[in-house]
Every structure is written in C-alpha cells, then in structure tokens.
Amino acid sequence: MRLVILEDYDQASEWAAKYICNRIIQFKPTQGRYFTLGLPTGNTPLGCYKKLIEYHKNGDLSFKYVKTFNMDEYVGLPRNHPESYHSYMWNNFFKHIDIDPNNAHILDGNAPDLQVECDAFEKKIEEAGGIDLFVGGIGPDGHIAFNEPGSSLSSRTRLKTLAMDTILANAKYFDGDLSKVPTMALTVGVGTVMDAREVMILITGAHKAFALYKAIEEGVNHMWTVSAFQQHPRTIFVCDEDATLELRVKTVKYFKGLMHVHNKLVDPLYSMKEN
Amino acid sequence: MPSNKSVSDAPIAQFTNCRLLRGRRLQREDLWVREGKILNPEKLFFDEKGSADVQLDCKGCILAPGFIDVQINGGFGVDFSLATDDFRSGIDLVGRKILSHGVTSFCPTLVTSPPSVYHQILPQIDVRNGGAHGAGVLGAHMEGPFISKEKKGAHPEHCIRTFEENAFQDLLATYGSLDCVRIVTLAPEIKRSSEVIRELTKRGICVSLGHSVANLSQAEEAVQHGATFITHLFNAMLPFHHRDPGIVGLLTSDKIPAGRRVFYGMISDGIHTNPAALRIAHRAHPKGMVLVTDAIAGMGLAPGRHTLGQQVVEIDGLNTYIAGTKTLSGSVATMDTCVRHFLEATGCSVETALEAASLHPAQLLGIEDRKGTLNYDSDADFLMLDDSLHVQATYIAGEEVWRRDALGM
Numbered sequence: 001m002r003l004v005i006l007e008d009y010d011q012a013s014e015w016a017a018k019y020i021c022n023r024i025i026q027f028k029p030t031q032g033r034y035f036t037l038g039l040p041t042g043n044t045p046l047g048c049y050k051k052l053i054e055y056h057k058n059g060d061l062s063f064k065y066v067k068t069f070n071m072d073e074y075v076g077l078p079r080n081h082p083e084s085y086h087s088y089m090w091n092n093f094f095k096h097i098d099i100d101p102n103n104a105h106i107l108d109g110n111a112p113d114l115q116v117e118c119d120a121f122e123k124k125i126e127e128a129g130g131i132d133l134f135v136g137g138i139g140p141d142g143h144i145a146f147n148e149p150g151s152s153l154s155s156r157t158r159l160k161t162l163a164m165d166t167i168l169a170n171a172k173y174f175d176g177d178l179s180k181v182p183t184m185a186l187t188v189g190v191g192t193v194m195d196a197r198e199v200m201i202l203i204t205g206a207h208k209a210f211a212l213y214k215a216i217e218e219g220v221n222h223m224w225t226v227s228a229f230q231q232h233p234r235t236i237f238v239c240d241e242d243a244t245l246e247l248r249v250k251t252v253k254y255f256k257g258l259m260h261v262h263n264k265l266v267d268p269l270y271s272m273k274e275n
Numbered sequence: 276m277p278s279n280k281s282v283s284d285a286p287i288a289q290f291t292n293c294r295l296l297r298g299r300r301l302q303r304e305d306l307w308v309r310e311g312k313i314l315n316p317e318k319l320f321f322d323e324k325g326s327a328d329v330q331l332d333c334k335g336c337i338l339a340p341g342f343i344d345v346q347i348n349g350g351f352g353v354d355f356s357l358a359t360d361d362f363r364s365g366i367d368l369v370g371r372k373i374l375s376h377g378v379t380s381f382c383p384t385l386v387t388s389p390p391s392v393y394h395q396i397l398p399q400i401d402v403r404n405g406g407a408h409g410a411g412v413l414g415a416h417m418e419g420p421f422i423s424k425e426k427k428g429a430h431p432e433h434c435i436r437t438f439e440e441n442a443f444q445d446l447l448a449t450y451g452s453l454d455c456v457r458i459v460t461l462a463p464e465i466k467r468s469s470e471v472i473r474e475l476t477k478r479g480i481c482v483s484l485g486h487s488v489a490n491l492s493q494a495e496e497a498v499q500h501g502a503t504f505i506t507h508l509f510n511a512m513l514p515f516h517h518r519d520p521g522i523v524g525l526l527t528s529d530k531i532p533a534g535r536r537v538f539y540g541m542i543s544d545g546i547h548t549n550p551a552a553l554r555i556a557h558r559a560h561p562k563g564m565v566l567v568t569d570a571i572a573g574m575g576l577a578p579g580r581h582t583l584g585q586q587v588v589e590i591d592g593l594n595t596y597i598a599g600t601k602t603l604s605g606s607v608a609t610m611d612t613c614v615r616h617f618l619e620a621t622g623c624s625v626e627t628a629l630e631a632a633s634l635h636p637a638q639l640l641g642i643e644d645r646k647g648t649l650n651y652d653s654d655a656d657f658l659m660l661d662d663s664l665h666v667q668a669t670y671i672a673g674e675e676v677w678r679r680d681a682l683g684m
Contacts, residue, residue, distance in 0.1 A: 079321060090317045095305075101324040 001216065001229065002236040003255040004262045005244055009204045012240045013047025016135070016202055018266035019236070020052060021061050023133055023198075025270040029065035034103065036067045036125075038134030038193065040145075041088045044202050045137060053096040060271035063099040067128050069121070071136060071145035071193075074182040075109040075159065083173045084109070107157070107186040118157040118186055125192070134196035138203050141165040142211040142224030146187035149223040155189030190228045198234040201226060206242040213246035282323050285310045288673060289327035293659070295338040296633075297649050300626050306338055308655045311672030315651040333659055336667060339629045340647050341379025341656035342610045343636035345458060346416055346506065346540055346567035348384045350574035354582050355383045357572075358395040366400065370409025372575060374677040376609040377632075377666040379656035380411040380646060382457050384569075387419030387430035388585065394451040402455050405656065405671040413640060414457025417450060418506060421461040421471075422486035426511040429597050429604030430486065431585040442467040443474040456480055457640065460506040462487035463497035476501030481640060483540075484522050486511040491524040498531055504639055505539035507569055508556055509548050510603070526560040538639040540567040543617040544608035546593055550620035557621045565639055566613045566632040571595060571605030615664050625664065 006012040020037070029035040039045075055061040073085045081087060086106055094104055105124055111117035125131060136144050141163060147155060148163040162170075167181050174180040193199060203212050215226040216237065229235040244252050290306040297304065307314040307327065319325040349355045351372050353365035366383060373381065383400060385393065397415065405411030420436045427435060438445035450456065459475055460483040461468060472482045484497055485506025490513070494502075505512075505522055513521035520527075525537045543553055543566055557564055568574070573581040573590040580589055580598060587598040590607055597604050608616075610632060618628035637647020645654045655673035658666055669677040 080317065086321055087317070090320060094320060095316060101320045101326060104320070106321075 001232075002258075002262060003216065003251070004236060004238045005252065005256055005259070006238070006240055008240050008242075009047060012202065012204050012238050013045075014051050015266055016045075016048045016200065016238045017051030017055065018269050019200065019238075020048070020133065020135065021055050022266060022270050024061065024063075024066060025272055027132065031065065034065050034067045034128065036069065036128050036131045036133075038131045038136070038188070038196060039068050039070050039089070039093075040135055040137045040202070041070065041072070041085045042137050044204055044208075045135065046092060048135075048202060049093045053093070055271075056097045059273055060269075062272055063097045066099060067103040068099065068105065069125055069128075069131060069188075070106040072185050072187040073107040073109040075114065075184040075186060077109060077182050079108075079110065109182075109186055114159050114186060118159065121157050121186075121188075122192065125195075131193075131196035133198045133200060134193050135200045135202065136193060138201060138208055138211050138215060138226045139166060140169060140207055140211055142214050142226050144190060144193060144201070144226045144228070146185045147190050147225040149225070151190060151222060151225050153194075153220070153222050153225065153228045154191040156191055157186065157188045160185055160187050190225050194228060194232055198236075199229055199232055200236045200238060201229065203237060203239040203243045205240070206245055208239075208243050209245040209247075212237070212239060212243050217247060217251060282325075283310065286328040287314065287319070287325065289316070289330045290333050290338065291330055293333035293336050293338045295649050296340065296626055296629055299630070301337060306649065306655075306657070308673035311655055311674075313649055313651055313653045313655050318651075336659040336661065337625070337629075337664070338649065339377075339658050339660055340633035340637075340649055340653075341410075341658055341669065341671065342377045342566075342614070342632040343413070343640075343647060344373070344378045344381040344568050344570075344610050344632075345413075345504075345565065345636050345639065346384050346418070347373070347378075347381050347570045348386060348418075348605050349572040350570050352572055352576055352581070354572040355396070356386045356388050356392065356585075357582060358388075358392045362396055362399040363401075366412065367409055370405070370412065373410050373610070374669045374671075375666065375679075377611045377614075377658045377660070377669060378410050379405055379658075379669065379671050380413050382413050382416040384416040384418050387422060387427070387434045389434050390449045390451070393417075393449060397450060397452050397455060400455045402457075405676070407671075407674060407676045409676075411656075411671070412455075413642075414455050416458040416460070417456055418460040419486065420449065421446065421459075421465055421468075422511075423462040423464065423488050425488050426462070426486045426513075428486060428511045429586060429588065429602055434585065437465050438468075438471055439466040442470045446471055446475075453478060453480065458483055458504065460485040460504075462489060463502065464489045464493050468497060469500045472497055472500040472502055479641075484512075484525075487522060488513055489522055490519050491521055491528065494522045494525050495528055495530040498525060498528075498535070498537055503535065503537060504565070505537065507547065507567065508539040508541050509552055510542070523556075526556060526563065536563060536638070538563045538565045538635060540565045540569075541617075542567060542569045542606050542608070543613045543620065544568075544593055544606045545616050545620070546608075547603060547606060553617065553620050557617075557623065561623075561627065563635070564617075564631040565635045566610065566617055568608055568610050568613060569605050570607060570609070574607040574609065576607075611664065611666050618664060628664065 483504035
C-alpha cells in the first residue's frame with residue numbers, strides 16, 4: 001500500500017483531488033473509452049470534491065468521458081430528501097461539473113426489488129469495464145461503504161442493516177434524532193471494491209485514527225473491513241496527521257520518508273487544456 | 276452536451292453565475308427554465324438524465340421574481356379610468372412599458388367612476404398571461420366607488436356611491452360584470468358591507484379596505500368577513516390614534532382569524548408616506564408589506580397636466596396633485612424606484628425589499644404557487660438586477676422581454 005500523510009485536512013483533500021485529476025487526464029478518456037470512478041459520500045471527501053470542481057471550473061478537468069459509481073445509498077429515504085446520497089452527490093459534485101447524467105450511477109434505495117437493484121448495479125459496473133479508481137472513506141468502526149463489522153470480505157452489492165456505531169455517527173445529519181436515521185442501506189460489497197483496478201481511501205481526523213490503525217497495522221479481519229485492502233495490489237491511503245495518531249511511530253516515519261516519491265504522482269498536475 | 280429528456284423535448288435553459296432569491300434568501304444557484312416554468316435540475320438529472328441545451332451567463336446579477344403591481348391607474352399617457360373604444364391598446368401600451376420597471380404582472384386599477392364607465396371598460400379587460408407583448412394582466416382593481424366621501428382623496432365626489440339598499444346587487448349593477456375583477460377597495464363602514472365582502476370573497480375576489488373613516492373594530496369585522504388588504508396604508512383613512520388606531524391598527528390586531536394574514540399596500544415613493552411611517556408599518560408587520568406604485572397616467576411622461584378618471588392632475592417631479600390643489604393624487608414613481616426607496620428607507624435586506632414587490636402580492640392574490648417566487652414549477656417570470664436593484668433584464672415565461680441597452684434605457 002501507499003500511505004500518503006499530509007499535514008491537515010485541506011492538504012489531504014488537495015492531494016487526493018490532484019491524484020484523481022492526474023489519473024483521469026493520463027488515461028485520456030474519450031467517447032467509447034470512459035474512465036470509471038467509484039465515489040464516496042460523507043464529510044471526509046467534501047474538500048476533495050471542492051478541489052475537483054475547482055479544477056473543472058478552471059477548464060483543467062472535464063468529466064465528459066467519466067463514468068461514476070457511488071458506493072451506497074440509504075433505503076427508504078425519498079430521493080429528494082436533503083440527506084439522501086443522491087442529494088449529496090448533486091449538491092456537492094454533479095451540479096458543478098459536466099458529467100453526462102447517464103453516466104452517474106447511484107443505487108436506488110427505493111427500488112421495488114432491492115436485490116434486483118443491487119444485481120443490476122454490479123452488472124452496470126461490469127458493462128462499464130470495471131472500476132479504474134475506487135475512492136472511499138473509512139467509518140469509525142473501520143467499515144468501507146456500509147460493509148459493517150462482520151461483513152464478508154468477498155461480499156458483493158447488497159442490502160445491509162446499519163450498525164449502531166454508524167447510526168450514531170449519522171445522527172448529526174438528522175437533527176440528532178436517532179429515530180429519523182435510516183437503518184438500512186444498499187452498499188457495494190468489499191469484494192466489489194476489491195475488483196477495482198486501483199483503490200484510494202481518504203481518512204482524516206483523530207476520530208478515525210483507531211480505525212486506520214486496525215485497518216493497516218493489524219491483520220485482515222472482517223470486523224475491520226477496510227483491512228481487506230491489504231490484499232489489493234494498488235491501494236493508496238491518503239490521510240492527515242491526526243488520522244495517524246494511533247499508528248506506530250515507525251510506520252509513520254517510514255511513509256513520511258517516502259513523500260518525495262508520492263508527490264511525483266501529483267506534481268506536475270496535468271490539465272486538459274494542454275491537449 | 277446533448278440532452279436526453281424522457282419527459283419533454285422542449286429546450287432547457289440554464290442561467291448561471293447569478294444569485295437567486297429562493298427560500299427567503301439570495302443563494303448562489305443556477306436557474307433552470309423549460310417551457311416557461313422553473314425547472315428542478317436535480318430531478319432533471321436523476322429522473323430524466325437531462326441536461327441544459329443552452330447556458331446563459333448572468334455575470335453575477337441578482338435574479339428575482341418579477342414584480343407584481345396590484346395598484347396602477349395607468350401610465351405613459353394612458354388612464355385606465357378613461358372609457359375609450361380602444362381601451363385595449365392602452366392596457367397593451369402600459370403592459371409593455373412597465374416591463375422596464377421590472378413588473379411582470381399587474382392589476383389595472385379603476386378609480387371611482389360612473390357606472391357607464393365601468394360598463395364600457397370592464398368588458399375590454401382580459402385576464403391574460405404576459406409575454407413579449409407586455410406584463411400579464413391578473414385582473415382589474417376596482418378602487419371605488421363604494422368609498423367614504425370624507426376620504427375621497429382625488430376621487431370625484433359625485434361618483435361615490437353606497438350599497439345600503441341592495442348590497443351585493445348594487446355592486447354588481449354598478450360594475451356590470453365581475454368576470455375580470457380581482458380586487459375591490461371599499462369602505463367597510465358603509466351599511467351592509469359585511470354581506471358584500473362575503474359575496475366578493477366567495478367569488479375569489481380580494482377585498483381591500485381604503486378611502487374610509489372606519490374605526491378599528493369596523494375594520495376588524497371586515498377582515499373577519501373576508502377582507503385581506505388595505506389600500507395605500509395611511510393615505511385616505513383615519514390617522515393612527517392610540518385609543519382607536521383605525522384601519523392602521525389591523526397591522527397588529529389580535530382579531531385576525533387564525534391562518535389569515537392582512538396585507539397592506541404602500542406607495543414607497545418618498546412622498547405619499549414619510550419614511551418614518553414606512554418604517555413603523557414595516558417593523559410592526561413586515562410580512563404584510565405590499566409595494567404598489569398607484570401610478571397614474573402621467574407616470575413616464577414629462578411634467579405637466581394629465582387626466583385621472585374624471586379629474587385633471589398636475590405633475591411636478593415625483594409629486595402629483597389635483598390641478599390647483601395640494602391634494603395628492605396617485606404617483607409617478609415606477610415599481611423599481613419604489614423597491615429601491617423601500618430598501619433605503621427601512622434598511623431592510625435586499626431579499627425583504629424584493630419580496631415586498633413579488634412574493635407578498637402573490638400571496639395576497641393567492642397565486643404564490645405559480646407567481647412571485649423562483650420555486651420549482653413556478654412560472655418563469657423573473658428579473659436580472661444589479662446590486663443596487665436596477666433592472667437589467669426582464670423575463671416572462673422564460674423569454675427575455677426587455678433588456679437594458681448599453682445607453683441605460
């Protein structure tokens with residue numbers, strides 16, 4: 001794995017956005033050969049989305065030939081509810097960029113048959129040629145997407161009941177009222193994300209530090225599902241100093257020492273204007 | 276980007292780089308329009324997989340709902356109380372000219388006149404949508420003749436009537452028809468006014484109190500029977516008195532039926548009301564403020580003499596008087612001038628000033644589901660304004676119907 005440690009949230013967000021930008025541009029996507037991106041929601045990626053929007057508005061990055069697949073969506077929440085992941089993606093990303101709406105895929109938590117919806121989502125990913133880069137976050141309980149502790153590490157897209165940790169973490173988006181938080185969600189499986197050609201996990205903040213420790217310094221364990229990526233050939237963890245608080249000094253020093261190598265991935269920052 | 280809409284093939288316009296008035300505040304959002312209505316872009320994106328056909332850069336302008344003028348007696352030489360065979364072209368002229376003032380819907384107002392005038396004019400008023408031809412006509416505002424002789428203002432005394440004998444039948448006979456009538460101003464102290472107010476309200480006609488010497492309890496009774504508006508607050512009514520606030524007291528009355536709101540029109544041209552009085556009204560009841568022009572035929576014309584119904588008036592700058600007197604009669608201020616003056620005099624927010632000329636009149640007339648806001652599915656009647664609230668462009672049903680040219684005209 002690559003562990004890229006930046007000083008604070010803003011720098012981590014910017015590094016991640018630059019990386020995504022460079023990957024898309026170097027891929028040279030065109031009609032018929034799209035770049036497929038897996039996308040997360042939540043607090044952590046907001047800064048990264050803002051930077052990507054900035055690159056787009058500057059004319060440096062276009063999403064015209066990019067296909068996106070979001071990780072998850074609540075079940076039973078109306079699509080236009082302000083806390084649905086559809087609303088999140090529209091307000092924080094899609095409405096500011098030039099992506100073709102046909103290429104933006106999000107699971108439908110109100111589908112008449114939820115398992116059929118999940119299977120169809122897997123099929124869409126397959127038809128798109130698989131995911132080139134899956135961007136994700138980590139929950140305080142070490143989950144990736146809504147693959148709560150105990151989820152099979154070879155799981156596929158399916159319906160999951162949310163763990164209490166997750167419901168508590170989400171309560172702040174529902175006026176602190178636990179009864180308003182959805183209890184079920186559709187989510188890509190650990191196996192689904194493992195199939196991506198490359199995975200980037202964003203982790204910022206001290207409250208995620210223990211989960212990061214469990215994910216990369218302990219063994220592969222279905223109780224901390226992000227640990228599955230220890231077995232993925234191309235994973236990058238992008239974090240800030242606070243997220244490293246539970247790691248061994250040795251681990252942190254080693255990876256900080258590699259920053260000059262890591263930075264070659266984002267410097268120079270490419271632009272579509274040069275094409 | 277090619278659009279791919281499953282619901283409609285009509286072109287979609289996206290107005291970008293603007294601040295629009297929505298949810299009571301100015302937000303940095305794009306305005307999407309299709310088929311003359313404001314479109315929900317999120318729904319378009321996810322449900323229809325659609326996108327914009329054309330993007331228009333608003334260059335940082337404020338986008339506000341089009342203004343609605345519920346009291347305008349004419350303008351540009353046209354007098355809505357003057358019966359002619361060619362009345363329609365007068366409405367057309369005014370409707371077209373007020374686009375540059377930001378007015379996208381209006382109620383042509385008729386002052387106290389003889390029945391023959393009403394019988395000739397009313398059939399020539401068509402309720403119709405606005406467009407490139409001019410602002411939309413919401414219906415007529417009948418300001419009189421059932422008013423108080425003591426508070427006639429510029430209205431001709433010999434035409435003032437009562438409906439004491441046959442109540443609603445008298446009113447119907449006087450006007451001839453109520454088909455295109457939207458608002459009626461009357462004095463509630465006239466006997467049998469309660470019945471008349473109830474009949475008008477039943478027919479969806481807004482009843483306004485004005486040109487009256489009613490005391491507060493008479494005014495409250497009128498509201499209980501259905502009245503919802505006050506015509507040019509402070510003007511042509513008893514002054515506020517601390518033991519009987521009169522009609523003005525409706526602003527803070529506790530006898531307003533639950534769920535109802537009393538609106539009040541104010542001519543904020545700096546002349547009809549002292550700015551201090553404007554502020555008192557605004558602070559007492561901010562949600563009821565409705566800006567009106569009460570413009571007369573001389574609006575938009577050079578200083579001099581013009582007719583207003585059966586009278587002659589004299590214009591001198593922003594002041595208009597009955598010729599040879601000091602009695603104010605209507606105004607020549609334009610709606611955008613009134614909005615700017617209201618903003619300055621009260622120190623209110625830009626959002627509040629804009630709502631007083633758009634949202635509140637729409638609420639008064641019960642049409643806020645399609646006019647007076649920039650909410651999704653509303654009619655796309657809107658304005659582009661600069662930061663000092665000067666109108667740069669006017670749109671009706673999504674089409675540009677007026678634009679300020681480089682010379683500022």
